[in-house]
Amino acid sequence: MRKLLRVNMGELSVKEEVWPAEREPIGGRQLTSSIVSSEIPATCHPLSAHNKLVVAPGWLGGTGAPSSGRLSVGAKSPLTDGIKESNVGGNAGVALSRLGIAGVVVEGLPPDDNIRVLHVTADGTELLVDNELKGLGNYDATDKLREKFGENISCMTIGQAGEMRLAAATIATTDEEGRPTRHAGRGGLGAVMGSKGLKAIVIDKEGGQRPESADREAFNKAAKRFAQLLSEHVVTGTNLPTWGTNLLAKVINDAGLYPTRNFQEGQFELVDNVSGETQRETILARGGQTRHACHHGCTIACSAIYVDEDGEFVTKGPEYETIWAHGANCGIGDLDAIARMDRLDDDIGLDTIETGAAIGVAMEGGLLEFGDAEGVIRLLEEVREGTPLGRIIGSGAAVTGRACGVRRVPVVKGQALPAYDPRSAKGIGVTYATSTMGADHTTGYAIAQNILGVGGDVAPLKPEGQVDLSRTAQIATAALDATGLCLFVAFCMLDVPETLDMVLAMTNAHLGTSVDEDWWTELGKEILRKERDFNARAGFTAVDDRLPDFFEEEPLLPHGTVFDVPHDELDTVFDF
């Protein structure tokens, strides 16, 4: 029988609620957004006792379905002041699922300044004080936690940024090697965890087991076919495993939408230095690892282990978004430097997208030069130390824009734009503008049809058709984020209808339900409705569903286009 853990930091208590496998909300983003939307007063301060940190694996988590171990983390965002679901790999999701935990809800504010650890085991859950963890980065913190709790754990931790309650702070999860390399990055959820005095959630895997399926045989059959479909699709079966996410760098740069120097240009002259091809060659030449799975049971395995010239571990990946944010966006074309920045971000607990965007804004504000890699590394260390400059950067791009008096600040709902310029791929621009999450490529990845030719083609430079494209993608993604499946399976789903059939077949076999495609679509809509409703109650209006002025006014080279999807069309994205 599944359970939901209610952790009250004010009372320092943990309570278990029975939560049957098929009980709605079942899992993932469905569960986090339902609880956030129904239990948190939308206008509360994100660092107040009213906010809740909600952690939920998807309903396929732990089942052995390929790539199903993603974990949703939700709260009212300290960055956007709206609802947030941040989706993360690593092994915490699978570990929770295998202990039969549908979710963890952390409520209230602690009565004192102690640093606490939530220790989750098959035998029960307790809150422990451990002030030795105070001020540690994620790497040291997870080392200490392993010393104390043994090797057989998965951890969710915050670094110094989260302890300082900075709005770009992440929550790290540990990977197969126990390293804190996977991050619920977006929206400052680490600050929420920090405000609650919680440094770590430690999940002891001992006694965990694969959740029972209603029809195991049917499940295994569907899962096997699903894995086969993934392996046969060129993106999930070949491209991602071979080159990783950063295979996009050259594709996006060639298409003219690789945001360069704080979105001043659409192509980066040093892209070859930081491309996925170069990254793969570098890693292989040095004895690193490609085809590394971010979580147990992922068959796509699109990540990597980046090593230095001596073959020593530096960091995972780094991923496409990180290499862009710290690279082209800051005018930096040095993969080794970017890998060090990624490692620092992971250790301090910083969203690489938000942090890179903030630094890009600071560079535009004259605080340091574009291209100054050593300057960036010093800056990140300042975040760790909590210097005033570090606190500005760690508060994200919008605050950095304020402090530097900069006008070109690439944020929507206070959250920085990722690595696709919306002037030259207008479907993703619609997603950035309208997503309940603030600017977020993962909530409606129109790049697939705008640029990659996956799931059809929608001309990227025209305003026509982008709203429909984004709407469909946002609905499907919301449903997918509830399953625990990685978003990347969507590439296969878009091209091969049988993929969704297999997801539904796995769902029905596991839960004993008989849901169909209509249910799936309605699920996605229902999640979005709850999120929109929360945001409306938090004060968001159509004005918040817009890109910053400059995307509509300053043409982007090489295409010379602006973002020109009409505002009244943007306002129809959620007409369903």
Place this chain on the structure above:
Amino acid sequence: MRKLLRVNMGELSVKEEVWPAEREPIGGRQLTSSIVSSEIPATCHPLSAHNKLVVAPGWLGGTGAPSSGRLSVGAKSPLTDGIKESNVGGNAGVALSRLGIAGVVVEGLPPDDNIRVLHVTADGTELLVDNELKGLGNYDATDKLREKFGENISCMTIGQAGEMRLAAATIATTDEEGRPTRHAGRGGLGAVMGSKGLKAIVIDKEGGQRPESADREAFNKAAKRFAQLLSEHVVTGTNLPTWGTNLLAKVINDAGLYPTRNFQEGQFELVDNVSGETQRETILARGGQTRHACHHGCTIACSAIYVDEDGEFVTKGPEYETIWAHGANCGIGDLDAIARMDRLDDDIGLDTIETGAAIGVAMEGGLLEFGDAEGVIRLLEEVREGTPLGRIIGSGAAVTGRACGVRRVPVVKGQALPAYDPRSAKGIGVTYATSTMGADHTTGYAIAQNILGVGGDVAPLKPEGQVDLSRTAQIATAALDATGLCLFVAFCMLDVPETLDMVLAMTNAHLGTSVDEDWWTELGKEILRKERDFNARAGFTAVDDRLPDFFEEEPLLPHGTVFDVPHDELDTVFDF
């Protein structure tokens, strides 16, 4: 014939529009808010070319009506992202009126990094480059401007904060002695001026003359009676001239709503050190000056000249709000230290309320200790230098709260609350919550009836009656802010109906109109409607018409009250 100056920084041009005396909008806040609301795209970035800085004296400006020289400055606010009218004394308003200038509108962004001066004379207006002014504080800048343009000028200038485009930056105007002591303080308008590369507006008084009135005799008669009424009222005739604005310190402290240590308490144990009584004694004992008029022709003369132990000039006033913001709000009970802070704020060009509030938040965040006066002075110098910490503070309380991870941040619409805790004077709480300007006591000064017994009595601790009180005050204030009259004449208007009759008589005699009290009320409503409309288009909703959570949750000693005016009542303030 009056004229409106259109200054286009992009074209570096100045154009004159004919603007007859009675042409609507006639003046002051009516003119600034009309132009802001009708000409500026509500969603634009406040530092972009779309924003406009609008300067307008009231329609009685320069006429010799007592206390009629106030100047309205408007724009989209970089602090609130909503509409802003900031009202300031000093002599710039009278000087503009006497040159027949209804308003100055500064538009666009400059083509280069030069620092410019707008030189306004009776013979014409020109834009001049003067890079020697770059980086100067307001005191040095006005000294340089006098060297260049002679003694017979009034200046509007920005200090370093405005040049850095910080959201707490002010626009200074010079007083009778030519010192830059009066500030359009609220809402960061100095940042708008800074974004336009405009360091100063220099108004040469040569050739200025009193604007012609339609019926000079009737005007003089009404003005004389108006002056008599002001002199006979205890507040405008006795209390303000004798003790200045800071006579409120003990009154408000005794009433239990003197916000202390970032709104943690309602009474300050060191209030006697910083009271109006102590201030008056100190100033007189040292040979300073009380009863100092902030602008030419003010008969209330509620300000002062503060001198040090050697009798040397330190600063004007300081005023009640400043002494509170840097004093009780930061736990500082040292008048000399506060006077130094005021001088620094005036020189750097910082809103004393916003800056004091930001420092209070930083103190709560552990950045420095409550009561550390020398620490605050160092902090202000950091703002001048543009250090990262200085930029945080200079960006206001909300950004400081973000950077320090603080939950108790006393702002509405991003603007810091002034010196009355809304938990113990709920009428002013309604004004803070609902004002189009963000938290602003001057837009609906319910303290008059809640605490001072002027204009009747409304029990301060009860939620009943506060919405009606605030609504009436907000309407009357909006109209008053269009005239050029100082808000303080409202004390007299509230108690003596003949006062408004004389304002209307002066208006009719001057403009040749025949307006009445209904027109006056409709004018106030119309201004508020335009402001509300702008804010709605900028994305403000009912959610923005709320106080921060903690005012509704944390009881304030000594009364143990929270702010409990129902939200649905707040939503009726603008039902007219």
